[in-house]
Amino acid sequence: MPSSTVALSIDVEDWHQMVSRAFGVEQWDRPNRHFERQMREVFDFLDDVGGSATFFMLGQTIKNYPELAQEAARKGIEIATHGFGHEQVFTLDEKQFRRDVETSIDLLVKHTGTRPVGYRAPLFSINQDTVWALEVLSELGFEYDSSLYDTPKVPRRIAGIPRRATQLELPSGRTIWELPPSTLDLGGFRLPMGGGSYWRLFPSWVLIPALRRIASRDESRALYFHPYEFDSEPLVSPMPAELSPRNLLRAGWVTARYWVGHTQLLTRLRKAGQHFGFLRYRDAMDEVRSTLGARARSLSRAGVIL
Ligand SMILES: [Zn+2]
Secondary structure: OOOOEEEEEEEEEEHHHHHHHOOOOOOOOOOOOHHHHHHHHHHHHHHHHHOEEEEEHHHHHHHHHHHHHHHHHOOOEEEEEOOOOOOOOOHHHHHHHHHHHHHHHHHHHHHOOOOOOEEEEEHHHOOOOOOHHHHHHHHHOEEOOOOOOOOOOOOOEOOOOOOOEEEEEOOOOOOEEOOOOEEEEEEEEEEEEEEEHHHHOOOOHHHHHHHHHHHHHHOOOOEEEHHHHHOOOOOOOOOOOOOHHHHHHHHHHHHHHHHHHHHHHHHHHHHHHHHEEOOOHHHHHHHHHHOOOOOEEEEOOOEEHH
16 A cells, blocks of 8 residues: 555445434434535545545445435445444344345445445444354455454454454455554554544644554554534434433433534544545555555454464
8 A cells, every 4th residue: 555545434324313213213214414415525525635435335324315325436436335234243143244234235236336345344343253244245255344443442352453454364264355444553552543533532733643654664544434524514413302301411412422523523634635645445455465465364263363
């Protein structure tokens, strides 16, 4: 991966629907104008910075907004999948997981004519208990996965998550490439800095040198964001009037938390785009594959990468 580039991804899911579902709102699965505005702003941002990106699209979202997948494909954005229902993989069994991914593939093929080669699990939820998920992805023809993120937020995460794009040899002997989001080595502690939380928190003078440092070690420069992080308007979550006071407080907290540092995030991301140039995950993986070649590392059945 050339040191001048950063792989950019957007997990395309409707934040409003997800929050409504989490709070038990009836008819949470309705298209809404907020999400459409956010996606317009994502497209405008990419046009403006002049780079490309990968969209890990949620099947549930494509079902509601098929034209967005079509527009992204027309623009040359890589369309990858985020599964269908946004269930954490370790809450599913193998059969349910396979069905979830296949449903999302079918929707993408139907609406864009292209079968995705990349997958990212909701909340990076492929862990030591779900090594079989990578086998399923390989069987379904996926070339790469980007679900292994070295962050304490993932319970029982895979041990030995690679710091750069790596080909994994699975217990069955099948292989799949892993493209992990960026982490920064801070004297033995790894800061998972690939996503929006950290980009809302830290200023550019921390983030840009951090990416340079990661580049100098030839480690993975791969970022992930969400459409709501591109919204120029305050987040509004449609809550029913019958929510209990406790749930109303929780809903307010969830919304406020996602809003903190929001306006600075895009300024920082724009600067990163000017410094490095954004590219699609698939292209980043191809670069690594052509420069390093296929030096597979083994992933054991117990979820340890050797
Ligand atoms: Zn997600």
